[in-house]
Amino acid sequence: MELNIPQKPCLVQTAQGFSVSYQNRFLYSKYAPSRAIDGAIASLSILPGTLILALSPALWLGLDKLLEKLPEDSFIxxxxxDRNLHEFAEKQLEKIKKDQAGESDNGALEKLSRIVLLPFEQNDYIVNILSGETSSENIGLPHLSTFRRAIPIEMSAGTQFSKEKYFQLASLAQNTIASFWKNRITLTRLGRLYSRNLFKNLANIPNAVDFKKLMGKITRPIFVFGAGESIEESLSKIPKVLLEKCFVIAVDAASTSLKAYGIKIDALVALEGQLAIEKAYIGGSAKSSLIIADITSRKQITRHTEKAVTYIASKYTDSTFFKALSQKDFFPPVVPPLGSVGLSAVYIALLLRENQNLPVFVSGLDFSFSLGRTHAKNTPAHIARLATSNRFNPVENYAAAFRTGARQIIGKNNIPVFTDTALEGYAKSFADAFATSPNLYDAGKQGIPLSIQEINSDKVKAYLETLQDSQTETSLSSLLKSATNDGKDKPQTVLEYLEDEEKALNRIKELLMFGKDVASCSCSLDDELEKLIAQREYLFLHFPDGYKCKTSDLSFLKRVRGQIDFFLKDIKQGVTTLLSL
Structure with missing residues (x-):
């Protein structure tokens, strides 16, 4: 009988050093083990702030060459x-560090301290470790802001045992770093607006519908409309009387287009925080709709409905203040930051449906456009082109198809469309978020494939015709009435939170203006400032260096002082509103 004994990695002596034998194969050349990895490292251009991903390090051959090229603020x-290879690499790294410990070269020792082997059990949590959700300090990595990029290097042939796994882990690390800096750019531009809108909207929560009470209550099929061109085909082929059997959810930019077709919108999703979105509400397109607004959206849009308003909270930051606020009973449910109002509308639809057997149809999430157009007819973008067109500036927007980054692709049903990097990113995010969602159908005729089941308008029409009226008789008005906030203490809890924030901001302002003259006896001025400011990242979240609370930096404190009055104004307005209830 032949015994199948698991093979452990073992050293093999060669003419030019050691190689490793594992699973009946050499992980390095048996003639010149370090030649290949040395050549690969020699061709690398490593910039400061680089995280080098050493895939399957095994013997750590080439590490000396890599350390010679390792710039400041870079880590390996x-x-x-593979568990066996991980144990082998861990022992080899310990041996290298132990041997080097006897050296007197402090520079070499400092560089060795920047080598970290990811614990085998933590492989699947690499995103959490890098992003700080699981403390990266425990394994020796600095804050994610240290890195600008990640470069993978195949250190041995051990990657061949599970090439897809190594590629996936490297891709996750690269995407985590890229996402961090994309988010930083967004927060630098819009972070203060998001935070100010949040405080403005808090005062509206006591009078709003509780979104948690709406979750799982929609018993009709749901149809989600984006503002892409494909809604024109859906709206022209599916009769209005059949769409009335659905619970219709639309992004705010699509509301005017649906109104032009006479479609009743049950719920309108509003995420935008800037003034420009007001154009979507011209003509009363949201008058009879439930507005599902983000807590960071523009406060004034809620006045455009006579129906009701409910709130969700996109997790636009991982900061301490947002985490603490999300634990409050009055705060709306937190949803992931999907980046697009269309993606958020689909996510909301899946939360609202009674069970997974109810179909959710999607149209208008094209993430692309045809030559001369960018959105569906009668959307704000199309209306603006009509209003400004003349013989020098035609209605057709050809410039969009030829701008930097735009390119033509073949989309659904072999229809050529134009897209760009941002739109493609949204399409990929859609696929990542919803590819496995049951009974979610793409009813759009054109655009980038969404990695969900496609269905044409004729089949949607045929399905809706089979539904009896009794199956779609969910009264939105009665549902909203039962979900309306009836807690008498809700205005008081929101008021208490805002008053506490007002006191804290006034205290920070006082400490910054008068310093030690007003410092507390129980702790030092620096400690009190550190405690108060670190818990209120909204004061500095939008700074270019807003990922750090640097209360020891005078420049940082001056900038924080400049933000306090903006937030005090918004909080005082909220307090006044709540006191008048």
Missing amino acids: LGIEA
Whole structure:
């Protein structure tokens, strides 16, 4: 009988050093083990702030060459997807560090401290570790802001045992770093607006419908409309009387287009925080709709409905203040930051449906456009082109198809469309978020494939014709009435929170203006400032360096002082509103 004994990695002596034998194959050349990895490292251009992903390091051959090229603020993260190889690489790294410990070269020792082997059990949590959700300090990595990029290097042939796994882990690390800096750019531009809108909207929560009470209550099929061109085909082929059997959810930019077709919108999703979105509400398109607004959206849009308003909270930051606020009973449910109002509308639809057997149809989430157009007819973008067109500036927007980054692709049903990097990113995010969602159908005729089941308008029409009226008789008005906030203490809890924030901001302002003259006896001025400011990241979240609370930096404190009055104004307005209830 032949015994199948698991093979452990073992050293093999060669003419030019050691190689490793594992699973009946050499992980390095048996003639010149370090030649290949040395050549790969020699060709690398490593910039400061680089996280080098050492895939399957095994013997860590080439590490000396890599350390010679390692610039400041750069680290080496070893990744091993095989348990036996991980144990082998861990022992080899310990030996290298132990041997080097006897050296007197402080520079070499400092660089060795920047080598980390990701624990085998933490492989699947690499995103959490890098993003700080699981403390990266425990394994020796600094804050994610240290890195600008990640470069993968195949350190041995051990990657061949599970090439997809190594590629996936490297891709996750690269995407995590890229996402961090994309989010930083967004927060630098819009972070203060989001935070100010949040405080303005808090005062509206006591009078709003509780979104948690709406979740799982829609018993009709749901139809989600974006503002892409494909809604024109859906709206022209599916009769209005059949769409009335559905619970219709639309992004705010599509409301005027649906109104032109006479479609009743049950719920309108509003995420935008800037003034420009007001154009979507011209003509009373949201007058009879439930507005599902983000807590960071523009406060004034809620006045455009006579129906009701309910709130969700996009997690636009991982900060301490947002986490603490999300634990409050009055705060709306937190949803992931999907980046697009269309994606958020689909996410909301899946939360609202009674069960997974109810179909959700999607149209208008094209993430692309045809030559000369960008949105469906009668959307704000189309109306603006009509209003400004003349013989020098035609209605057709050809410039969009030829701008930097735009390119033509073949989309659904072999229809050529134009897209760009941002739109493609949204399409990929859609696929990542919803590819496995049951009974979610793409009813759009054109655009980028969404990785969900496609269905044409004729089949949607045929399905809706089979539904009896009794199956779609969900009264939105009665549902909203039962979900309306009836807690008498809700205005008081929101008021208490805003008053506490007002006191804290006034205290920070006082400390910054008068310093030690008003400092507390129980702790030092620096400690009190650190405690108060670190818990209120909205004061500095939008700074270019807003990922750090640097209360020891005078420049930082001056900038924080400049933000306090903006937030005090918004909080005082909210307090006044709540006191008048």
